[in-house]
Amino acid sequence: MVFMPSLAHSDQFVAPKGVVELFTSQGCRSCPPADRAFEQLVRQGDVVALSYHVDYWNYLGWADTLASPENTQRQYAYSKSFGRSGVYTPQAVLNGREHLKGTDAAEIDGRLERMQSEGDGLAVPVRASRHDDQLSISVGAGEGKANVVVVYFRQRQTVEVLKGENVGQKLDYWHSVTDVQTVGMWDGKPLDITLPAKRMGDDKSDGCAVLLQAADQNGNPSHIVGATVMMSKPASL
Numbered sequence: 001m002v003f004m005p006s007l008a009h010s011d012q013f014v015a016p017k018g019v020v021e022l023f024t025s026q027g028c029r030s031c032p033p034a035d036r037a038f039e040q041l042v043r044q045g046d047v048v049a050l051s052y053h054v055d056y057w058n059y060l061g062w063a064d065t066l067a068s069p070e071n072t073q074r075q076y077a078y079s080k081s082f083g084r085s086g087v088y089t090p091q092a093v094l095n096g097r098e099h100l101k102g103t104d105a106a107e108i109d110g111r112l113e114r115m116q117s118e119g120d121g122l123a124v125p126v127r128a129s130r131h132d133d134q135l136s137i138s139v140g141a142g143e144g145k146a147n148v149v150v151v152y153f154r155q156r157q158t159v160e161v162l163k164g165e166n167v168g169q170k171l172d173y174w175h176s177v178t179d180v181q182t183v184g185m186w187d188g189k190p191l192d193i194t195l196p197a198k199r200m201g202d203d204k205s206d207g208c209a210v211l212l213q214a215a216d217q218n219g220n221p222s223h224i225v226g227a228t229v230m231m232s233k234p235a236s237l
Contacts, residue, residue, distance in 0.1 A: 015122040018112035019048040019211065019227050021093040022102045023075045026064040027057040029165035030103075034090030035173060037105040042174045044105075047112065048209050048227045050151055052177045054089065062164030066157065066176045074180065074221065081220040095120060096213055096224040124186075124226035128210050135197040137183070137210055139226065141190050146214045146225060148184035148193060152205035153177045155231065178204045186212060200232040207231040 022038045024031045035051070042049045052071040053064050075087050082099060092102030094111055097120055102108065115121055125140035139148065153175045160170045184193045199205055212226035 015125065016048050016227055016229075017046045017109070018095050018115060018121060019209075019224050020050070020102075020108060020112070021096075022049070022051045023054055023071070023087070023089055023091040023093070024051055024102075025054050025057040025067065025089050026159060026161055026166060026171065027060045027062040027164045028089045031090045032166060032169065032171060034092070034102040035171060037103055037108070038092075039172065039174050040105040041108065044109070047109075048211075048229050049175050050153060050177055050209055051173060051175050053173075054087075056087075057089065057164075060164050062161055062166070065159055066173060068178075070180065071177060077220040080218065081216050081222050095122070096222055120223070122224065122226050124212055126210050126212055126226040126228045128208070128228050128230045130197050130200060130230065130232070133197050135195040135200065135208075135230075137191075137193040137195070139186050139191040139193075139212060141188065142225060143188055144214060144225065145188065146186045146212045147182045148186055148191070149211040149213050150181050150183050150195070151177055151209045151211060152179045152181075152199055153207050153209070154204065155206050175207065200230075205232075 020041055024035055038051055041047050053066040054072040054075055055067040055069060056072055078093055079087050090102040091099055092108055093099045095115055124142035127138045129136050157173050157176060161167055183195060209229045211224050213224045214222045216222045
């Protein structure tokens with residue numbers, strides 16, 4: 001079952017263990033093991049898992065069918081936030097705070113648990129629900145300032161790679177990001193936002209994550225203090 005605290009009927013909030021953002025490419029021979037590890041995390045059901053396909057490996061002979069320049073830009077923005085001079089795949093970014101090679105699901109899970117125990121987890125409650133044509137987002141109280149970011153994704157897609165380093169492989173991709181939008185600002189006080197729900201369940205997206213994400217002094221994405229996931233229909237894993 002996919003973790004969907006926004007759909008819980010209890011008034012008690014249970015935060016996800018953390019947020020995993022995997023930067024991957026269909027044209028990178030090192031990425032399929034990371035994509036399989038990422039699937040394990042999705043199926044595990046207690047993390048917010050998002051997969052961003054980047055386009056800078058397209059020159060190797062296969063243009064990633066799920067990639068976008070915006071996904072690549074987000075990874076480069078993280079690189080600036082981390083003080084790095086470049087990017088790599090497969091890269092997993094955890095809670096917007098640290099990164100590692102994204103091939104070991106157990107290592108990623110353990111680091112998220114450590115971050116949670118050390119106070120670098122998701123402390124601010126974030127809920128999302130859909131009512132007819134409206135998407136309602138509710139953010140609880142906390143400390144600091146952050147952007148309210150909505151990340152739209154497809155639950156699952158299978159791609160047959162016909163050229164490049166992964167030629168001949170049929171690969172499953174989960175929670176592949178289709179769009180990222182900043183929809184509001186949070187200043188530590190409770191906040192409610194209502195959006196059109198038409199993006200949910202369209203031809204490109206059947207789920208979304210809501211991230212409460214701070215920015216560094218240059219506007220690059222930084223630490224995530226709250227998050228939730230919502231699907232347009234019950235998840236089928």
